[in-house]
Amino acid sequence: METHPGYYTELVEKSTGKYSLATEEIERDLHRSMPEHPAFQNELGIAALRRVLTAYAFRNPTIGYCQAMNIVTSVLLLYGSEEEAFWLLVALCERMLPDYYNTRVVGALVDQGIFEELTRDFLPQLSEKMQDLGVISSISLSWFLTLFLSVMPFESAVVIVDCFFYEGIKVILQVALAVLDANMEQLLGCSDEGEAMTVLGRYLDNVVNKQSVSPPIPHLHALLTSGDDPPVEVDIFELLKVSYEKFSSLRAEDIEQMRFKQRLKVIQSLEDTAKRSVVRAIPVDIGFSIEELEDLYMVFKVTAQSQGRTPS
Structure with a gap:
């Protein structure tokens, strides 16, 4: 925060009034964040939560917004200013809990x-x-x-x-x-x-x-x-x-090593699931066995990645 003076205010100004899938999801969750707490039973608290979540979604469109971010952010706002809550959310999403808040969690x-x-x-x-x-x-x-x-x-x-x-x-x-x-x-x-x-x-x-x-x-x-x-x-x-x-x-050091090993397993598992879904979506009467289709999928994937494209 100290090394980026004015950054949060600028993000709020740029993101205000902008519509996206993230802002739609944020609006849907605002009143479900901490409904039992007095701070979020009025528009003042809700508006602050909206600004922080929208500013973050604008800063990091790769993550955008994910359910659970609203609950954590509402608590951060109880103990700090909007700008402080924003930077704590940055630390949470980008360093302390890497890749937690995305579509595949x-x-x-x-x-x-x-x-x-x-x-x-x-x-x-x-x-x-x-x-x-x-x-x-x-x-x-x-x-x-x-x-x-x-x-x-x-x-x-x-x-x-x-x-x-x-x-x-x-x-x-x-x-x-x-x-x-x-x-x-x-x-x-x-x-x-x-x-x-x-x-x-x-x-x-x-x-x-x-x-x-x-x-x-x-x-x-x-x-x-x-x-x-x-x-x-x-x-x-x-x-x-x-x-x-x-x-x-x-x-902490051991956990980070375990995270590295587990990440490889998780990514491989997600890729295998995606591969099976693609193969099942292909008509069965095209003259290829399942094993041949899986091999073709991997060839297409490697080729696309080598060209800097995302395989679809």
């Missing part, structure tokens, strides 16, 4: 792979069960993309956001492992994904911040998933303490 899929690997290493007893239930993908997209803001009471989630800006994705992975560890017995007894997500959802709904001086903000998800049993409150600071004590061997 590649970055989130990469960290999902890392989380699966860490679950095997740290919680082997639970790992196979989680794979069978198919819960890991749901966790990575709802917990990681919003930094727990969409699944935990506001006063508790912002503590995790604080830690995230200090130490990066390491904290999110640690807390996610700690949540699984705390619910291991119940998760091992679950019969399907819905039951497992209900167990985890109820636990996260009752993570409280006892040090908060502001009145608690009602959590809509908690009201929808409340069970018959009285909730057991979990102190956010105790959860963080446990996450550091049990999973302190996680290092």
Whole structure:
């Protein structure tokens, strides 16, 4: 921000009144960002959120806008000016959570792979069960993309956001492992994904911040998933303490190396899926076998890339 004086203001001026798919999606999500918070129950807060999201979409059209950016940005606006929130969003999208906020959420899929690997290493007893239930993908997209803001009471989630800006994705992975560890017995007894997500959802709904001086903000998800049993409150600071004590061997350098390896796997998997979709779309009576069509696809792809074009 200090090295780009006036940059945000200029972006706001250039993007105001401009229409795109991103601005259409932003308008649709503005009132769904943090509807329970007073700051976004009036046009003043909504207008600020609109300006920051639109300015970022204008700065980085490759990303544009992705759901979850609105939730994170609304929290950034509560703790800083519009310009500060904008630059924190830049850091988040372009450095701290690379490739998270795009149409294929590649970055989130990469960290999902890392989380699966860490679950095997740290919680082997639970790992196979989680794979069978198919819960890991749901966790990575709802917990990681919003930094727990969409699944935990506001006063508790912002503590995790604080830690995230200090130490990066390491904290999110640690807390996610700690949540699984705390619910291991119940998760091992679950019969399907819905039951497992209900167990985890109820636990996260009752993570409280006892040090908060502001009145608690009602959590809509908690009201929808409340069970018959009285909730057991979990102190956010105790959860963080446990996450550091049990999973302190996680290092930022190791995570970046794991990200590199997982990224290759994710890209290959996405390409394989795209290749199969193209092959299935071709009529079957053209005289080629499936294997020959796959080979042709790869030839066309390599040729297009060598010419600086995107294969379609």
